[in-house]
Amino acid sequence: MDAQRIDTIVETHDLPTYRRQQLLHAFFTENCATFDDVTTLSKSLRTSIDLPAMTVRKRRLLVSNEGNAFKALVELDDGKLIETVLLEPKPGLWSCCISSQVGCLMKCSFCATGRLGFTRHLTSEEITDQVLFWRQYIRAEGLEANLRNVVYMGMGEPFHNKDAVFASLRELTNPETFNIGARSISVSTSGLVPAIEEFTDQFPQINLAVSLHAATDELRQHLMPVNKPYPLEKLRAAMDYYVDNTNRKLFIEYIMLDGENDQPAHAEKLVQYIRGMARPHLAHVNLIVYNPTDAGHRESPRAIARAFMAILKDNGLSATIRKNLGRDINGACGQLALKGQV
Numbered sequence: 052m053d054a055q056r057i058d059t060i061v062e063t064h065d066l067p068t069y070r071r072q073q074l075l076h077a078f079f080t081e082n083c084a085t086f087d088d089v090t091t092l093s094k095s096l097r098t099s100i101d102l103p104a105m106t107v108r109k110r111r112l113l114v115s116n117e118g119n120a121f122k123a124l125v126e127l128d129d130g131k132l133i134e135t136v137l138l139e140p141k142p143g144l145w146s147c148c149i150s151s152q153v154g155c156l157m158k159c160s161f162c163a164t165g166r167l168g169f170t171r172h173l174t175s176e177e178i179t180d181q182v183l184f185w186r187q188y189i190r191a192e193g194l195e196a197n198l199r200n201v202v203y204m205g206m207g208e209p210f211h212n213k214d215a216v217f218a219s220l221r222e223l224t225n226p227e228t229f230n231i232g233a234r235s236i237s238v239s240t241s242g243l244v245p246a247i248e249e250f251t252d253q254f255p256q257i258n259l260a261v262s263l264h265a266a267t268d269e270l271r272q273h274l275m276p277v278n279k280p281y282p283l284e285k286l287r288a289a290m291d292y293y294v295d296n297t298n299r300k301l302f303i304e305y306i307m308l309d310g311e312n313d314q315p316a317h318a319e320k321l322v323q324y325i326r327g328m329a330r331p332h333l334a335h336v337n338l339i340v341y342n343p344t345d346a347g348h349r350e351s352p353r354a355i356a357r358a359f360m361a362i363l364k365d366n367g368l369s370a371t372i373r374k375n376l377g378r379d380i381n382g383a384c385g386q387l388a389l390k391g392q393v
């Protein structure tokens with residue numbers, strides 16, 4: 052459901068303008084899930100609409116033991132499956148982590164989604180419907196939740212599906228529909244340099260996270276094949292472009308893999324790399340302890356992660372260790388892989 056779908060219905064059924072407002076209100080304020088729920092429309096009008104309201108349908112839903120992470124397996128119109136996640140990282144602060152593709156082409160070695168391979172891009176509506184899905188879920192379950200943040204960190208590389216992702220960002224910030232503040236949205240990329248620059252030009256208020264995971268080309272290329280066309284030097288220039296043009300903080304994601312990229316020498320390299328940025332004080336490093344998948348890496352021990360963070364901080368950088376939510380339901384970063392479903 053998006054503004055375009057509502058316009059199509061209004062046009063097809065030759066409805067007056069106030070019906071458009073009723074439909075917008077029903078889906079984007081009341082969180083209705085079907086046309087049948089829209090009681091402001093007459094029964095005959097409701098049944099005459101032969102379009103489904105949503106492009107995603109729930110197949111399975113898992114709730115973490117702590118009750119602060121939910122993962123849904125949803126089916127698209129062509130039967131393809133994706134996963135989408137709802138998280139409560141702090142009490143009362145809810146975020147959803149949405150997918151932008153079925154599978155992913157980027158083949159990051161530590162990521163369960165990357166091992167699925169690429170099937171297809173999602174449409175803009177399939178992307179934004181994941182947000183509506185969670186709003187509807189919150190309402191149906193009576194959760195005390197206000198879904199305020201959206202992160203593009205689910206399945207897929209958002210900038211590989213740039214056109215649909217950019218259209219979805221416009222829809223999420225559209226005051227007529229989702230009306231989500233740009234600063235409450237974050238897009239995460241593995242480092243597709245040309246798209247970072249376009250994103251900066253078009254969405255300077257939206258948060259950007261860059262998955263770095265290593266600060267030497269040799270190691271990064273081993274972990275992330277995207278480093279070959281877009282090595283660290285080019286990536287840093289794109290990150291500088293974002294920071295220079297937005298004056299905003301840039302998030303650097305660093306997954307911690309036991310013995311591979313978590314040693315003091317790796318931390319020193321990272322310090323050197325970030326200090327080489329035009330405005331290093333605007334970089335914030337999110338250290339993410341690796342979430343187990345079948346990919347053959349091991350998670351860094353907590354003490355190692357803390358020692359790594361201390362080196363960054365001692366060198367004047369901003370860094371935190373991210374809380375891992377939803378590991379028990381394979382809903383944490385890098386774990387979305389339709390496990391048991393394909």
Ligand code: SF4
Binds near residue numbers: 155158163207
């Ligand atoms: S980490 Fe992101 S970009 Fe890399 S394979 Fe996984 S989904 Fe794709």
